[in-house]
Amino acid sequence: MDAIVEQFPPYREREAHAAHDGHAHHEPGFWRGCVFSTDHKVIGIQYGFTALCFLLFGFFLMLMMRWQIAHPGQPVPVLGPLLEKMLGPTQAPKGAISAELYNSFGAMHGTIMIFLGVVPLAFAAFGNYVVPLMIGAPDMAFPRVNMASYQAYVLGGIVMLVSFFIPGGAAQAGWTSYSPLATSIPTDGQVFWLIGMILLITSSLLGAVNFIATIIQLRAPGMTWLRLPFFVWAQFVTAFLLLLAFPPLEAAGIMQLMDRVAHTSFFLPTGLAAGGQLAHVSGGGSPLLWQHLFWFLGHPEVYVLILPAMGIVCEIIANNTRKPIWGYKSLVYSTLSIGFLSFIVWAHHMYLTGMGTKIATFFQATTLAISIPSVIILTCLLISLWGGSIRFNTPMLFCLAFLPMFGIGGLTGLPLGLAPADIYLHDTYYVIAHFHYVVAPGTIFALFAGIYYWLPKMTGRRMNEFWGRVHFWGSFIFMNVVFMPMFAQGMEGMLRRMADGGANYSAARVPGVPDTLPNDIMALHTWILWGAMCLGLAQIPFIINLFWSLKHGEETHSDNPWQATTLDWQTPTPPPHGNFAQVPRVYRGPYEYSVPGHDTDFTPQNEPEIAKPAAPRISTPAH
Amino acid sequence: MDIPYTVEARPDTGVYNAKVGIWLFLSSEVMLFGALFSAYVLIRVGTPAGEWPHGWQNLTLGTLNTVVLALSAITTLMAWVACKIRQFGKFQFFHGCTLLLGLTFLCIKMVEYHQHLNHYEIHLTDGRIADGDMLQNNPKQDYVVIKGRYAAYEEDLYDLRAQKNLKETEIKIPRSQIKDMQSYGPWHNDYLALYFTLTGLHALHILGGSIVIGYLWGPGRRLWKTDPERFTNRVEVSGLFWHFVDLVWIFLFPVLYLT
Amino acid sequence: MDELKTAQPGTARAAAGADPSGHAVDFHQYLRRCLYVFLAVLCAIGLMIFASYLPHYGWAAKVALILAVACVNAFLVAGFLMHLLSEKKLIYTLLGFTAFFFAGLMGLTIYAMHDMPVGTVFH
Structure with missing residues (x-):
């Protein structure tokens, strides 16, 4: 073991000291230190703050859409006059949401939540802040590329936001931007959307390259692959998904941009008619090609959303059950299998496009196959709870809620993976409920848990526990109030993306016609609207708690307040530039909690083996 | 603490950071151009028989460009070797050649674009x-x-x-x-749409590569005095990117000019 | 990179100030190899152009032939100029994954587009 460690050349200790004692070290000013910083921790916080703002913005878009669905054509309360003032009377006449604006909100809610909210928060923010600390690295492998990644992300976000204010409004063809619809809608919002996406994809690619290179190259001495915390594994696989799945969407985006700007016909078929007239295009393109290229990213993207969340949950569960995670290797191999399989399941989003039975069978088989590693991960996390003396603090509560919520989201996805069921359920509220259960009470709960868990490392202060619990219970209850009814609505046949929430197809509007949407199903809209409002209210304690705790939270008085084993807790708080005073050496796996014969119930990864012959670390069987 | 393995190779992987980085980047580029080539195949196969254009390109200029790129691939490699043997003069010569060849490629490409847009x-x-x-x-x-x-x-x-x-x-x-x-712009038909998109994206890569090479040849040479090994690595990494761009052209040339 | 390393055994790889005369020979050896590769690449280009003028009975076979030559050409560039023939396992693993997913993207997409339901307008 030591021989292996010695092979690694020592870091340049001289600079490490200089960085540590503050006198010799030149403190960067505001611009270098906070805006154009190359420090992975600053960039992580930048990403986190920006992404949280976008999440809140996306949430408000959703609230307005829910109002429109429950009360079609009625002025939005409170925000209505503001909408009319900012977007003009064609978009929001008398403060009510026009159908075009509803479509814009729908497309942008999806885009913002996924590409500007959850992925930057889960992958870029947590990954940037935590991964180098966990593997014992001084920074990311390419700090300046890291900064460029954040800048491209901000630029992409600005382009997306600006598109609301151009004539015609933001993109209206859904977050999937299917051609020829996306090409035919007469708003330049789509061009903005495409340019914004290309910037965001560039940002993701730079980030992904950086993460993979960092994890491969900058692991501290002794940090072998199977000693990596599961969170690092999750981020590693996520980075690969981003690296290899995003470029096809970039290619597709470039082609759609050409379709709009240079009037090519990549995705426009011969004989295309728009608005009752033959479109003036050369034709010969393939609309299905867009869907293939889009979903080649789109499906791995689902795992980009969920894997980092699983990583966070795993860390927090291990820490708060005070025992090793159950089935670490199964977790790792399952994650790798998910990463691998996620590239060959994409066409299960396209069963309705007229797909042959052979290829549909292939994609059904791979889709069901990929549910196996997902279930293994969930099972491992569940079994890890068994027999632990669990600490029920706020991060742990969110993680415990993650398990059943992700379970509901995942299991309701199985019928969608089978073509016969999917053809009925496709494009209904059932799909909305399914993937929101995965992402909203799933991933976002894990992200909340991560914020509550790692904030003490970032600031040296804990967030308030009481208001954390208020936040948790409010979010937990109202998430379910919002999304559970959508399963019922979807199975009743209510389609998504209808600006009037299906009112035109309701039994109340067209009495006596079979297969209309019954009144009780329509009434659920009001139920969901109030649920969403309360969900919004439940976030207020979180926002106040977060900002209040930065200055006034309870001080931890320790670098390792949760008594965790991983390296991120073995640094000063907050970690200085360069992270570690000396190069950490890793002697053990990531989850050595409650090791028999050990003084404390946690053994940090960098704690050397005890010299005296310790009790056997693996407890003897048979009792 | 400084970032390790920026210059020397990490013992267990055998490579330095930037080399991992560039190969990861090239992998994503493979997927980017791979998707575009997939689009090419689908659109070409979907075209009714007899309607795919042949011989619409200026083969002389295309061949010339192919040779220019092939030659620049050699000179960029020579530049790296010159760095390896610590002969900065040779490096400057070869890297200057690469830069000139890259710009030549772009000029010829512009002439070709002009010919199409004027037809x-x-x-x-x-x-x-x-x-x-x-x-x-x-x-x-x-x-x-x-x-x-x-x-x-x-x-x-x-x-x-x-x-x-x-x-x-x-x-x-x-x-x-x-x-x-x-x-005969990209709007004219799918072949020209593919031609302009693929070669346009490729030309952007050439432009990006030329900027990097120009930087190393010009202001970036300061690093040679302080850390020649790291400078050599940078030349190698930029060379790998340049070779990849050449590699893409090796496939673009036959599918757009010859078949 | 490894070509150079093997060509100059005993010297620390590119240690500054190493004996220049010792390297000169290696440099010329390397230069000669590069020239061969360049000539081979030129031949491949010529061959492609020649193949495109062969008389043909349908484009499929000819496209396959030309692309085969292009693949040889690409192999020369990737293998020798990018030193892929003597690269580390890490890089191979990475490129292996990329090749697999690229094959999946292209293969499955093309297959899906041609496996349309029987009895529809597509078929």
């Missing part, structure tokens, strides 16, 4: 089609002049390779006889 297909009111390079297209004159030929059917314009000895003459067409007129 018009004109549908006349009597049903005939005039096709050729635009010579005079002054809005003040009530006629246009092209150097080209007449064709009876659209199909006659697709396979130029099969039609040997095409006679091109100067044709003067009164504007009153023109039904519609379209240049």
